[in-house]
Amino acid sequence: AFKFPAGSIIVFDKGYVDYQWFAQLTHQKVSFVTRLRPKTVYQVKSSRNVLATKGIIADECIELSSAHAKKRGSPKLLRRIEFYDTDKKRTFEFLSNNFHLAASTIAAIYKDRWKIELFFKAIKQNLKLKSFLGRSRNAIQTQIWIALIAYLLVNFAKHMAQEEWSVQRLLRIIQVNLFERKLLRSLFVPDKKWRKQEEPQLRFFL
Incomplete structure (x- = not known):
């Protein structure tokens, strides 16, 4: 208790x-x-x-x-x-x-x-945080903190995405490309061709 x-x-x-x-x-x-x-x-x-x-x-x-x-x-x-x-x-x-x-x-x-x-x-x-991997206080707090950090990062990435894109849509895109090594910018703004010299400006990879 x-x-x-x-x-x-x-x-x-x-x-x-x-x-x-x-x-x-x-x-x-x-x-x-x-x-x-x-x-x-x-x-x-x-x-x-x-x-x-x-x-x-x-x-x-x-x-x-x-x-x-x-x-x-x-x-x-x-x-x-x-x-x-x-x-x-x-x-x-x-x-x-x-x-x-x-x-x-x-x-x-x-x-x-x-x-x-x-x-x-x-x-x-x-974030589909419906069950916990551990039952100790530390395990539950750790999983919640990880979920919060992930949620904040996705919200930050939302600023790079196309207009009217929801956080839910961004999460679906990330899930589909989870095992691909791609720049987040190339995923969230797919219609624009990024030049090689622009790539070092953003180092967030999946």
Whole structure:
């Protein structure tokens, strides 16, 4: 299990709900932000004033009252924040054990999680990073770093490519020519005849 230093803030999807873990994080003074699962049973203990201009609909101190939550040792009190996202045109309910940050900050923290999710989704789609060759922390981090470096290099090469070429198309071209010793420029701008004296200007080979 991961260990986080006191004062950390972790964000995760509602699929990772574990009430016993919530209690452990709270005891370790680690804040968390997640989504409140639909049909969660709780009692509102108190409410705070909200700023509707920032999309906050409700900011409440709640106690989970389901038998499962109590059996798993859920924290006595948690914070429920209801937020309306103007970009997605929908309402979200967040659950947190942090009572110090502003409700709008809690919502912004979870919104940043979406950016991270989109980032890794792009890596999975473009670099086929769907499984790991090793299970140790070092092996996983190494493979992710290699994928990131490859992705950055391809994005850099995109500047040399013809207009309207996507990163996905560049990756397909590289895959087809993976075992050929060719200049990247000759692959990405195939319609132009490069003179021999221009070749030393670019030393990126496959």
